[in-house]
Amino acid sequence: MPITDDLSIQQNLVDGAVATLIFAHGAGANMDSAFMTEFTQLLNEREINVIRFNFPYMQQRLIDGKRRPPGKMDVLKESYIERIKQYSAELPLFIGGKSMGSRVAAMVAGEEKVNGVVCIGYPFHPQKKPEKLRLEPLQEADKPVVIVQGDRDPLGNKADILDYDLANNITVHFVEDGDHDLKPRVKSGFTHFQHKITAANVIKAFIKEQS
Known part of the structure; x- marks a missing residue:
C-alpha cells in the first residue's frame, strides 16, 4: 500500500x-496499467517489494488528460535517479x-545503491x-x-538479439512466441499469464543470486 503522499508513486510491500x-512503466502505459499491476502482484507473491512510479510526462497526462510523448531522456533519467535516492530501506x-x-533503468544502473537491473521487453531498437540499435545503455551498465524478452518481439526478436555482441553481465531469457508484452499467439499452446509467471520466476532467481 502507499506510504507516501506523492501520488506518482505506488509502493507494494510484503512481509518477509x-x-x-523499483519498476518503471513503458512509454504508453502508466504505473497502474493492467500489465504493471498484475506483474507487481506476481513479484509480491515471490517475496519482492515493488515500488512503481510515473515519469513526469505520464503523471501530467493523468492530471490534465492530454496525451503527450515521453520527456527527454535526461528528464526521465533524473526522475528515476530521484526514486533511487529516496530509497532508504535495508533490503537489497x-x-x-x-x-x-x-x-532508462539500464542508463542509471551506476547508482551506488543498485544491485542489478531487470528488463521486461527491452526496446533494442x-x-x-x-538498424537503430539501443545497445549502449546495456553495454555501459x-x-x-x-x-526477459518475447522471441518475436518487434523491438528486438530472438534471431536479432543472438547476433548482438552483449556484455557478459547481461543475460537474456526468451519466452516462446512472446511479443513485446510477452504475449504468445493462441496457436503456440502457451498463455500470456504463463509467460508472466515465467518472467516473475526468472526475476526472482536473478534477485536471489545477486542479493
Missing part, C-alpha cells in the same frame, strides 16, 4: 521480502521496468528500424542485467 524492485535494491522503463 528478500529485496525491493534492484531497478528495472517494462520497455522504455527498462531502458524502434519498431521496424532494426556496470551491474548484472537480466532481460
Whole structure:
C-alpha cells in the first residue's frame, strides 16, 4: 500500500521480502496499467517489494488528460535517479521496468545503491528500424542485467538479439512466441499469464543470486 503522499508513486510491500524492485512503466502505459499491476502482484507473491512510479510526462497526462510523448531522456533519467535516492530501506535494491522503463533503468544502473537491473521487453531498437540499435545503455551498465524478452518481439526478436555482441553481465531469457508484452499467439499452446509467471520466476532467481 502507499506510504507516501506523492501520488506518482505506488509502493507494494510484503512481509518477509528478500529485496525491493523499483519498476518503471513503458512509454504508453502508466504505473497502474493492467500489465504493471498484475506483474507487481506476481513479484509480491515471490517475496519482492515493488515500488512503481510515473515519469513526469505520464503523471501530467493523468492530471490534465492530454496525451503527450515521453520527456527527454535526461528528464526521465533524473526522475528515476530521484526514486533511487529516496530509497532508504535495508533490503537489497534492484531497478528495472517494462520497455522504455527498462531502458532508462539500464542508463542509471551506476547508482551506488543498485544491485542489478531487470528488463521486461527491452526496446533494442524502434519498431521496424532494426538498424537503430539501443545497445549502449546495456553495454555501459556496470551491474548484472537480466532481460526477459518475447522471441518475436518487434523491438528486438530472438534471431536479432543472438547476433548482438552483449556484455557478459547481461543475460537474456526468451519466452516462446512472446511479443513485446510477452504475449504468445493462441496457436503456440502457451498463455500470456504463463509467460508472466515465467518472467516473475526468472526475476526472482536473478534477485536471489545477486542479493
